[in-house]
Each structure stands twice: as structure tokens, then as C-alpha cells.
Amino acid sequence: MKTKIKELRARYDLTQEDLAKKVGVRRETILFIEKGEYNPSLNLAHQIAKTLKTTIDQLFVFDD
């Protein structure tokens, strides 16, 4: 799984820590999601998508 979180964070000038605070998780969680090494819950994915003004399907890209 690939994500566009890093790209969108840069667009809105947000650090990993800023995004983590906005969605209520630890910075490491954002880091591992960005690296594709942690699959967030649907609720967290929705929170991140909402914060980055996008949708879940645009934020997460599955290689299938």
C-alpha cells in the first residue's frame, strides 16, 4: 500500500507532528502509515483524509 500523505502534508505545510496532533495519534503512527508499514483503522484513515481535504481512496493507493 502506498499513501499520498507526505505529498498532501507538504501541500498544506504540515509536519508529521502537526498532522498527528490534528488527528489525535502519535507522530510515529503517521510515520509508519506514510511508509506503508502500518494499516490505519477506517476511522483514522477518515480523520487523516478529512484533515488533508481529500478522500480515503485518493489518499491510499493499493497495488493490486
Added chain:
Amino acid sequence: MDEEARFRRFVGIVIAVLVAGAVFVVLFANSSVDNWATLMSAAILVSLAAIAVIVARRKKKELRSGIPSEDERSTAIRMRAGYLAFYMSLYFIFGMSFFHAILEDNQVASLPTSEWLMIYVAAMGSIFLVLNAYLTRKGVPR
């Protein structure tokens, strides 16, 4: 080496260190030092106190920064570490019971059951802490 193989190697090292530690304790118990149980208890208490201080300082820092100390990933890691620690502890206890039986068969002075239990509990706690720290850094293997 892939992530799974690295993780298996790490688990092997943890078990080896724990077994080596327990063997050391048994050998120490057979030496001329007769207050080893007091020394061990003191060492465990000091270790627990040190861990508590470190955890409390970290939590305080996190509370000040506004970042939660727990989230869904840390909860998932803790559950995974607990699950793995439980199974690793079973193997550890089984291995050490076997070692204990060998000592008794050879009439080598061993530890009383209460002290073996203390070692098992300390080992279970240590396995959990080490796994939790490892998975927090490396992520949960898929």
C-alpha cells in the same frame, strides 16, 4: 534478510539471553554467596523503579506536548507484544523446568520453588518489555 527472519533471530537472541541469565543465577546460587535472593530482589526492585521513573518522565513530556501517549498503533503493538510474550514465556518456563529437573537428578543444589517463580515472573515481564520496545521501533511483522 527479510523482516520476518530478522524478527525470528531477535526472538532467539532474547530467549538465549534469558536462559543464560537464569543459568547464571543458578550458578550464583550454588556459590558461596548466601544472600543472593536478597540481592536479586533488590536488583528487580531497582530495575522496576528505574523503568517507572523513565515511563513517568516520558508521559509527562508527552502530556505537555499535546500528543497522546496511547493511540491505536501503540495499543495494537502492546497486544501483539503481550501475545508473543505469553508464548515465549511458556517455552522459557518449559526449558527452565527441564534444566531444573536435570539439576535435581544430578543432585546439584537448586533454587526453592518460590525463587524459580520469581525468575519466571521477571523473565515474562522482561520479554514483554523488550518485545514492546522492539515492535514500537520496527513495527508489527506481517
